[in-house]
Amino acid sequence: MNALNVAEYTHTLGLQAKTASALMAKAPAAIKNKALLALARLLREQTEALQVDNARDLERARAAGLAEPMVDRLKLTPKVLETCAQGCEQLAAMADVIGEIIGMKQQPSGIRVGQMRVPIGVFGMIYESRPNVTIEAASLSIKSGNACILRGGSEAIDSNRALAKLVQQALAEAGLPQDAVQLVQTTDREAVGQLIAMPQFVDVIIPRGGKGLIERISRDAKVPVIKHLDGNCHTYVDDPCDIAMAVKVADNAKTHKYSPCNASEGLLVARGVAAAFLPQIGAVYAAKGVEMRGCPESLAILQSVAGAKLVAATEQDWSEEYLAPIISVKVVAGVDEAIAHINHYSSHHTDAILTRDHMHAQQFLREVDSASVMVNASTRFADGFEFGLGAEIGISTDKFHARGPVGIEGLTSLKYVVLGEGEVRA
Structure with a gap:
């Protein structure tokens, strides 16, 4: 793709995600859970086929001289895929926090004031190596009623495409918009630059990868970033x-x-x-x-x-x-x-x-x-699955909005709700 085409392509992804996010925000819990259970089933059914796609990524990585710890991160073993499937099931079994009202208190004026948990809207996820992140991000996005745009590393492109296809199949089975989870299909790095500069479509960016990637995104993003730089x-x-x-x-x-x-x-x-x-x-x-x-x-x-x-x-x-x-x-x-x-x-x-x-x-x-x-x-x-979050979108070492493993609640926001019976301010 040339620069103009990449800009048009990412703009289209953003527009589609924004449209899908409105439908996801009002989707009933039972429908979102149906998509998650369908995804768990598909991951198990397609384990062998997924490993064929994964093998192409592994072969390409070794041929390019990628260090063995990095090659290890690329592997979609049956155990990794089973953990992804279990994560989807764990999420489906969890209570739906969307629409939950907390802290409702009566005020002297007579009004009652509380906060409602709502989806963030659209998040962009930029990650390297581990293709299982595609499933973690997608499943959390579905459960939290968001839409997401995923941009995995070029080293895992075949694996990520295969996984994203299963996610969209699961969404369609449940009657949810397939555009609720979109994978950036190009490996052109310009797509990252476009994705992190679309505040009209993207509400938050979550980078997951090496320090260089995260520093670049934190520096250049025009939307809020949830990040961690190191794991020392x-x-x-x-x-x-x-x-x-x-x-x-x-x-x-x-x-x-x-x-x-x-x-x-x-x-x-x-x-x-x-x-x-x-x-x-x-x-x-x-x-x-x-x-x-x-x-x-x-x-x-x-x-x-x-x-x-x-x-x-x-x-x-x-x-x-x-x-x-x-x-x-x-x-x-x-x-x-x-x-x-x-x-x-x-x-x-x-x-x-x-x-x-x-x-x-x-x-x-x-x-x-x-x-x-x-x-x-x-x-x-220190892991979303081990902490009982179902899966994690990443680990945040930021202190604002989300900290530690970021699960469902980290992908939501709170808005104030006020209940009255005709009160007026004196």
Whole structure:
């Protein structure tokens, strides 16, 4: 497409989405749920066919020399597709929040004032790599009564097209407008520039991908953006703690999967338990090939671990999102220093404390300035599906409108409603 054609194309997508959003906003819950259940069924029925489309993307990615963690993000395995299907079913089973009125209060004048939850309208989603985001975004859009325009990465174009086709089939089965979920069919980057500059059609943009993409969209967008830039998450092992539990959780937080933004990139260990804990977690990481970039105190303890990959940490390591089998390790005096380190270096995504001390846990929850803060649990749980949201549109480290995993409520707004019986203002 040339620039003019791309502009015309995205304008058409915007107009169609705006029209569809009015129909979605008034769609009954039963109809939206029917579309979600149809989508879950289609995902299961078409698992084999979807993997054929996905294989073309994987082949192209490897031929282009894409790093293996990035190739991993592209995979539509049967397990990934089943999780998507379950997410649709979980959403369908949830109460419909659209039209819900909260906080209704009688005022001295006699009027009653409350707030009604309503769809945002149209959101644009720009994402890289993971094609399952197509289903997460579409299903949340349907449940929340919105319309959406999805622009996936060129590396997943065949997978995304196949998935978007199933979404539109499910919408049609339920009697909803197919234009409620539209995938940008061109890989021309100009389409992104057009999409983020259409406030007449698009109410909010949600970028999901690398730091460069999100910085560009935040800089150039002419509509509001829900974003997170980095996933530099931390696990802090406190004194006192259950050492065996801490080893299990710190292992999962790092090695369950290296590529997601909720994997722990930093391990902080209280000095009082460092000698007992570090050799044990060090042996686990060494067996799995995880490189440990440590402070001098942690490296001195880890030296005894057979086969350990040890590197002296630099200042940059404390801020790094590795998305790889690498973790920074630092011994700290205790909970105060751990909180100070996290608030200084983290990306305010997800941070966890492993402790037996209730007061330390409460202090950590109150003082760590992150979108998700956890006690005695793996940072890998920072996920819309795991939080019971059905699915997530992304993780927000913003403080306004939506923070943390963004589910149905994050795709809605509140408007004031006033109920009276003929009152007039004195």
